[in-house]
Amino acid sequence: MNGRKFLLDNVVWILIIVFSLLAGVLNPFFLSEGNLQNVLVQATTLGVLVLAVSFTLLIGEIDLSVIGNLVFSGMIGAYAMQEYGAHWTVAVAVTVLTGTLIGAVNGYFVSYMRMNSLIATLAMGLFLQGAVLGATQARTLVIADEGYGYIGSATIGTWPIMPVALFVIYLAAHVVLAYSAWGRNLYATGGNRRAAHAAGINVRRVRLSAFAAAGFLAGLAGFLYASYLGGVSVTVGSTTLLYAVAAPVIGGVSLLGGRGRVLGMLGGTLLITVIQTGLQLINVSAYYIQMIGGAMILLAIAVDAFRVRGEEQESV
Amino acid sequence: MxxxxxxxxxxxxxxxxxxxxxxxxxxxxxxxxxxxxxxxxxxxxxxxxxxxxxxxxxxxxxxxxxxxxxxxxxxxxxxxxxxxxxxxxxxxxxxxxxxxxxxxxxxxxxxxxxxFEDLSIGENLLLPNLPRRRSLIDWGKLHRQASLLLESHAMQVSSRRRAGDLNASDRRRLAIIKAVAGDARLxxxxxxxxxxxxxxxxxxxxxxxxxxxxxxxxxxxxxxxxxxxxxxxxxxxxxxxxxxxxxxxxxxxxxxxxxxxxGSDVKEFRREGQMAPKPPIVEISDLCFPGGGPVELTVGRGEIVGLVGLLGEGPQELLRTLGGLLPATSGRVLVDGRPARIDSPGHSLAAGIAYLTHDRIGEGHVASMSIAENLSLGNWPRRAGWMISRSSMLGRMRQARAAMDVVMDTPDQEIRKLSGGNQQKILLGRLLERNPAILLLDEPTIGVDVAAKEHIHRLIDDATRRGVAVLLIAQDPDEMQRLVDRVVVFSKGRIERSLSAEGLTADAIADARSLRKPMTERRTT
The missing domain is CATH 3.40.50.300 (P-loop containing nucleotide triphosphate hydrolases)
Known part of the structure; x- marks a missing residue:
């Protein structure tokens, strides 16, 4: 029984291994060091976005504005350097601060004005992406600053350092969510909002802060993405948002709030990245990649539903 | 027959x-x-x-x-x-x-x-077999059938009305008619x-x-x-x-x-009467709240006051207001002589007012969190200001487990795996950890087995010996009679009268709740 529970709890990692081996058989390059680096670099921006969405999922809400936030705060950072000649460190701070502020506004809408997070953040995301489209006239803002682009392009030996950022951020998120009072208040609020309130937790503030944290992370993702691309472009794939929502759920984060581990979020991110890059490498027609990706996510969610159902039966 | x-x-x-x-x-x-x-x-x-x-x-x-x-x-x-x-x-x-x-x-x-509050009375009566015409609901027939049912059971109300608008007793009638209409045997x-x-x-x-x-x-x-x-x-x-x-x-x-x-052989906990007047610790004056007030009530150190009244007549609302869950519209609450802020549970708890909900699952514990975390919820022992000190949390857990005889495997177990009685002990322990001046207990033994119930009674009594005051609501008049030093009776949101515990019987409490002619008036000295 316990072995079965262990397998189901870690199904994401099993799927990652199975899919990697499958892709490796069809195209040996998939298992090469070069591709592993590629997967991890690809996973970095997505992974931070996944964390952002997860912080709001933990309180039983959702933030769909993370992509809009990413491009908007990235653009503000780029302008800070281009228009005002800001030092790159200032630009990074401005980028992250912008993201945090947007998140706090989302949080105010949801927590204090009791707006529905799904719709409010969807609208916020459209607004922000539209604002970037208008301000840049759909042109890419090129960032030439070496300092700003360091994380996105530097290597140690042959290894890019971008994934280091991913693991540092995930480690910090783990410490905060598992060991800090604020982190546990997020879980309590998501698990049972009324009980958290009655226990003396300032639930409104916690809910606002979850969105602010999501905004902070979206801003951070904005910086990482711009640093990697060497610029800010409004054309971030529209499927990225859906992946950023699907990954936490694949990793066991409950859409109802109160449940989810950081390791699972990482697993969800890696699984989606592995599927994406794998499908590109095994010569699946580009027109079918999206379809197969969708099917793979469905499969992962189905396994997760099976896992949750098993747990519920146990508790009866 | x-x-x-x-x-x-x-x-x-x-x-x-x-x-x-x-x-x-x-x-x-x-x-x-x-x-x-x-x-x-x-x-x-x-x-x-x-x-x-x-x-x-x-x-x-x-x-x-x-x-x-x-x-x-x-x-x-x-x-x-x-x-x-x-x-x-x-x-x-x-x-x-x-x-x-x-x-x-x-x-x-x-x-x-x-x-189903938002459906009509007629729909409530006939679900799940609503009359249909060509697979669409036949509303005319539905209400004709429902009206007939209502009439034949002496209920004068339109079947088109929203069921949620019915009063408590008509809701019960509605449920019974529905069962009877479905050829209920028992x-x-x-x-x-x-x-x-x-x-x-x-x-x-x-x-x-x-x-x-x-x-x-x-x-x-x-x-x-x-x-x-x-x-x-x-x-x-x-x-x-x-x-x-x-x-x-x-x-x-x-x-x-x-x-x-x-059963004369059952060893039930019975609190020894505390008749001597005690120094006041909580003074409530002119307190108005949604559904009641103004309320004047002074509770002494270590005193247990039972609140008696029908649903919606004030007791629950008073406790929830004091606990910071309902907004007080006016009035003042003094705890130990100092004015208390009661506009949120956090403030009430900080002022020494601790509310125990009757709704353990909905408002008491967080089912997905561990037993130890539920014990310290909202009151985390901290390290460096922001980290939770796990060792202090487990220390609290050990103490509570020993003091309250909580039956469990490990502190990291999810609380939903515990029995109702043990869950309730954890919730009570969470409040006691705050060293409150007053406990507000709304049905403290609801859904709890007999042994745990007696244990919880004893824990409440112990707390009063350390000077904690208690306001108690209990549907079971017998339970209330065994615990209280004094009873106040609510009617229409106000305190109507007060009964001393001396010679107080469970029947007298039940009578007082239903506002029947109080038999206890004979005893007034």
Whole structure:
């Protein structure tokens, strides 16, 4: 029984291994060091976005504005350097601060004005992406600053350092969510909002802060993405948002709030990245990649539903 | 009741093997035969038998935790018995599902009757079989059928009205009519008069009695012994999961019934009277809140004051307001002489006011979090300002576990795996950890087994010896009578009168709640 529970709890990692081996058989390059680096670099921006969405999922809400936030705060950072000649460190701070502020506004809408997070953040995301489209006239803002682009392009030996950022951020998120009072208040609020309130937790503030944290992370993702691309472009794939929502759920984060581990979020991110890059490498027609990706996510969610159902039966 | 007596048949003799079964005949609509049920180590039903004749009302009595709810759940099919059988009109239904039993006419109507508030009364009555015309709902026919049903059961209300707009007693009538319309053979009524005023109760009782003429039988669960004597032909008293007594209801005196329910041999916790006046610790003046006020109340150090009143008449609202869950509209609360802020639970707790909810699952614990975390929820022991000190959290857990005798595996277990009694101890422990000046206890032993209940009573009593004041709400008048030093009676949101614990009986508390002529007035000195 316990072995079965262990397998189901870690199904994401099993799927990652199975899919990697499958892709490796069809195209040996998939298992090469070069591709592993590629997967991890690809996973970095997505992974931070996944964390952002997860912080709001933990309180039983959702933030769909993370992509809009990413491009908007990235653009503000780029302008800070281009228009005002800001030092790159200032630009990074401005980028992250912008993201945090947007998140706090989302949080105010949801927590204090009791707006529905799904719709409010969807609208916020459209607004922000539209604002970037208008301000840049759909042109890419090129960032030439070496300092700003360091994380996105530097290597140690042959290894890019971008994934280091991913693991540092995930480690910090783990410490905060598992060991800090604020982190546990997020879980309590998501698990049972009324009980958290009655226990003396300032639930409104916690809910606002979850969105602010999501905004902070979206801003951070904005910086990482711009640093990697060497610029800010409004054309971030529209499927990225859906992946950023699907990954936490694949990793066991409950859409109802109160449940989810950081390791699972990482697993969800890696699984989606592995599927994406794998499908590109095994010569699946580009027109079918999206379809197969969708099917793979469905499969992962189905396994997760099976896992949750098993747990519920146990508790009866 | 209009059935002619016949000789007992083969089937009835087979069913009558249980120890206490009062010789069921084939008139028996329901026969419960030697039913056992355990939850973990606790034996909740220990060989229970009873029989209900057609058209009869059978009273089921017992204290909280005696096994009444479990027995009703076993009969209705919400849970399976470990052993024993349930015969409905001679057919063994023990292994049938809830829905299958409903189809055969076996219904359990709990206090919170299943009503769809946003649907019309007509829809509520006829669901799930709404009349249709070519697969679309035939609204005209629906309301004609529903009106007929309502009329024939003496309920004067339009079937088109929203069911949620009905008052408490009409909601219960609606649920009962729905069951009767579905050819109910036996309906279990779980405290149908709870929270109703005296006149309403009487009307509902007479109305139920009239239904038996149609051949429907009832099992009637109530804390009000007088209701059982008035309404029921036979009764069964459960105590600690066993049938303590059964027989014809008419032959019993009120005192005799009370003795049977309590059982002289049960060692119940009874608080020693604290008559001497105590220095005040909480002073409430002119407090107004949604649904009540102004309230004036001073509670002494170490004093337990019982709040008595119907649902919505003030007690619950007062506790929730003091606890920071409802907004006070005016007034002042002093704790230890200092004004207390009560605009949120956090502020109330900081001021020394700790509220224990009656809704453990909805508002008490966070089911997905661990036992230790639930104990420290909202009051984390911190390290470096922002980290939770796990060692302090586990230290608290050890202390609470020892002091409150919590039965559990590890502190990291999810709290939902604990029994109701142990969950409740954790919630109480969370409040005590805050060293409150006053505990506000709304049904502190709801859904808790007998042993845990006595233990919780003792914990409350212990707290008062350390100077903690208590405001207590308990539906069970007997429970309240054993714990309080004083009772205040609410009516329409205000305190109407105060009763001292001296010579206070459970019946007097029950009377005071339903606003009947208070028998206690004779005692006033």
């Amino acid at each position: 209009t059935q002619s007596d016949r000789e007992p048949t083969e089937g009835a003799r087979r069913a009558g093997e249980g120890l206490f079964a009062p010789a069921p005949s084939d008139r028996s609509v329901l026969v419960v035969d030697n039913v056992f049920k355990t939850y973990g180590p606790v034996s909740v039903l220990d060989g229970v038998s009873l029989a209900v004749p057609k058209g009869a009302i059978h009273g089921l009595l017992g204290k909280n935790g005696a096994g009444k709810s479990t027995l009703s759940n076993v009969i209705a099919g919400f849970t399976r018995a470990d052993a024993g059988s349930i015969l409905l009109a001679g057919e063994d239904v023990s292994s049938l599902t809830l829905t299958a039993r409903k189809k055969r006419g076996l219904h359990l109507l709990s206090q919170h009757s299943e009503i 309906i279990i009524l779980d405290e149908p008069t709870a929270g109703l005023a005296a006149r309403e109760r009487q009307h509902l009782l007479e109305w139920v009695e009239a239904l038996t003429a149609g051949g429907t039988s009832f099992i009637y669960i109530s804390h009000h012994n007088d209701e059982v004597r008035q309404l029921c032909s036979e009764y069964t008293v459960l105590r600690d999961g066993k049938v303590a007594a059964s027989g014809a209801a008419g032959s019993l005196s009120a005192d005799g019934m009370a003795r049977l329910i309590t």
